[in-house]
Amino acid sequence: MQLIETHAHLYHEQFSEDRAAALHRAVAAGVETILMPNVDHASIDAMLELEAAYPATCHAMMGLHPCSVGPTFEKDLQEVEAWLARRPFAAVGECGLDLYWDATYFEQQKEALKIQLALAKQYQLPIVLHTRQAFEPAAALVAEAQDGTLRGVFHCFSDGLAEAERAIALGFKLGIGGVATFKNGGLDKVLPHVALEHLVLETDCPYLAPVPYRGKRNEPAYLPLVLHRVAALTGHAPEEVAAATTRNAQALFGV
Secondary structure: OEEEEEOOOOHHHEEEEEEHHHHHHHHHEEEEEEEEEEHHHHHHHHHHHHHHHHOOOOOEEEOOOOEEEOOHHHHHHHHHHHHHHHHOOOEEEEEEEOOOOOOHHHHHHHHHHHHHHHHHHHOOEEEEEEEEEEHHHHHHHHHOOOOOOEEEEOOOOOEEEEEEEHHHHHOEEEEEEEHHOOOOOOOHHHHHHHHHEEEEOOOOOOOOOOOOOOOOOHHHHHHHHHHHHHHHHHHHOOHHHHHHHHOOOOOOOOO
């Protein structure tokens, strides 16, 4: 089975000792393509170096994470835009809204998201959204920007069925990761009602490792664990889920 990992921070320092080995494990597990979201100005160099070292496997995005939005966010977004103008990227992201960690700069987060939604349309790229405890305000901004050309992923989706249906109605995919394997993750009440055409797979490594590795460092080689959980919850064979989610990611990201 061929799989596309749509969200992996493989350039993260947690992989500094075994990054090449982690890549080999991923490929051995059937993960042939890895999409890497940017976080802020400090993550760009490491991300692009990894992409340059493994151009057939690793593909970079460009964006500003909501948890990196602060007093200098406008300057940071100028750098994002400069990079988007300079060379191709797989997507704008990751960006969005986060009310879990700190709401101090929430108004700035919303402004940053608006700007990045506009950039996604300008460069005709999908956008990858982080919406932790902030689905409703994020969806409202997406709806406001949607002109029929905006597309992307609600990354690390862990909300309810109503939110899933709203995301799909906005023309977006649901990024399904390790939360699907959690006993109280809630996706067991959502995924049985969602068609495979609306899903892509991700790990969000090094975070949110699936069971049985929960609490440990996550990596792309664990993506088949997510695949099999999605298969169990949707009633499809793993091969069907692999084919559908790979097809969805290819069409969305052009990889």
